[in-house]
Amino acid sequence: MPHEPSESQPIAIADVLIVDDQPDNVVILAEALESADCRCRVATSGKRALAAVASKTPDVILLDILMPGLDGYEVCRQLKSKHETADIPVLFLSALDEPFDKLRAFEAGGADYVTKPFHIAEVRARVQVHVRLRRLQQALAESSLTDALTGLANRRRFEEVLAGEWGRAERRNDTLSLLMIDVDHFKCFNDHYGHVAGDDCLRRVGQSLQGALSRSADFVARYGGEEFVAVLAGLDPAECATQGERLRAAVEKQAIPHEASTAGPVVSISIGAATLRPNRNRSSIELVEAADAALYRAKAAGRNRVEASSAGGN
Numbered sequence: 217m218p219h220e221p222s223e224s225q226p227i228a229i230a231d232v233l234i235v236d237d238q239p240d241n242v243v244i245l246a247e248a249l250e251s252a253d254c255r256c257r258v259a260t261s262g263k264r265a266l267a268a269v270a271s272k273t274p275d276v277i278l279l280d281i282l283m284p285g286l287d288g289y290e291v292c293r294q295l296k297s298k299h300e301t302a303d304i305p306v307l308f309l310s311a312l313d314e315p316f317d318k319l320r321a322f323e324a325g326g327a328d329y330v331t332k333p334f335h336i337a338e339v340r341a342r343v344q345v346h347v348r349l350r351r352l353q354q355a356l357a358e359s360s361l362t363d364a365l366t367g368l369a370n371r372r373r374f375e376e377v378l379a380g381e382w383g384r385a386e387r388r389n390d391t392l393s394l395l396m397i398d399v400d401h402f403k404c405f406n407d408h409y410g411h412v413a414g415d416d417c418l419r420r421v422g423q424s425l426q427g428a429l430s431r432s433a434d435f436v437a438r439y440g441g442e443e444f445v446a447v448l449a450g451l452d453p454a455e456c457a458t459q460g461e462r463l464r465a466a467v468e469k470q471a472i473p474h475e476a477s478t479a480g481p482v483v484s485i486s487i488g489a490a491t492l493r494p495n496r497n498r499s500s501i502e503l504v505e506a507a508d509a510a511l512y513r514a515k516a517a518g519r520n521r522v523e524a525s526s527a528g529g530n
């Protein structure tokens with residue numbers, strides 16, 4: 217369960233970027249915020265602010281509007297137009313106090329607006345609210361991509377990773393492999409040992425799979441139910457089958473008793489392995505279907521084995 221910051225908890229140190237060309241404002245803000253669990257960085261122009269964000273993503277940005285060169289509105293617009301920086305809350309701090317100015321700030325993507333001369337306690341309180349909301353948003357984003365039972369990536373995350381890796385492999389003219397993994401006779405396991413034991417078994421299988429993948433780029437997810445999936449880049453079909461065999465052996469080595477299985481005395485998995493070289497005439501669905509067909513053959517051939525797709529790596 218992701219940690220959700222609450223009202224009563226102090227927030228962890230927050231990284232705040234102060235963007236203002238007036239040194240006096242910067243000093244007052246930095247002093248007040250650093251005494252309130254914030255680490256402040258300073259940028260004295262719009263251009264420098266964009267560079268500071270690119271080098272390290274802050275939790276909140278305090279942004280002046282009237283600055284030489286890029287003004288605050290434009291800085292905010294540029295941040296909001298990029299996927300990596302779009303979610304950083306921007307709190308405008310400006311001497312402009314007409315409703316029209318404030319509206320422009322919100323239209324540019326601002327999350328809040330404080331007029332100068334500001335009351336420092338108010339700025340501090342608003343920063344804390346935005347840090348808390350940002351942390352909550354990050355925790356929610358994380359949990360929406362995580363499988364609650366096993367802690368592995370979930371199907372949604374898998375779809376994202378597969379699309380990303382497919383594109384990357386296509387650009388590099390590299391191969392992409394998929395392992396479709398299914399626990400053998402899992403219905404019998406549940407019937408024999410109960411669903412709580414079944415859940416524990418799925419957790420342990422997930423851990424084994426994760427632990428057996430050696431390269432940092434290798435990816436494993438729970439596909440759904442008792443099915444898991446792994447995405448591996450840059451392997452030929454034989455290497456992919458070898459990785460599949462590592463996973464199969466890792467689960468078998470856990471030696472989780474499965475008296476009701478006809479595939480063996482312990483919990484085992486069947487794996488369908490497929491490797492393709494992505495190009496623009498192909499879709500990743502082809503890879504999933506090839507691995508799925510190979511998994512079907514692994515089941516039909518007696519389970520507890522790896523079957524490679526006949527599609528090959530080209």
Ligand SMILES: Nc1nc2c(ncn2[C@@H]2O[C@H](COP(=O)(O)OP(=O)(O)OP(=O)(O)O)[C@@H](O)[C@H]2O)c(=O)[nH]1
Nearest residue numbers: 398399400401402403404406411414415441442515
């Ligand atoms: N305990 C538990 N069981 C689950 C979960 N998700 C799916 N299952 C069970 O997994 C079982 C899958 O059964 P089947 O699809 O018939 O497959 P199987 O018994 O593994 O048979 P084969 O795949 O042919 O070896 C069903 O009984 C589901 O209820 C879960 O999160 N926890």
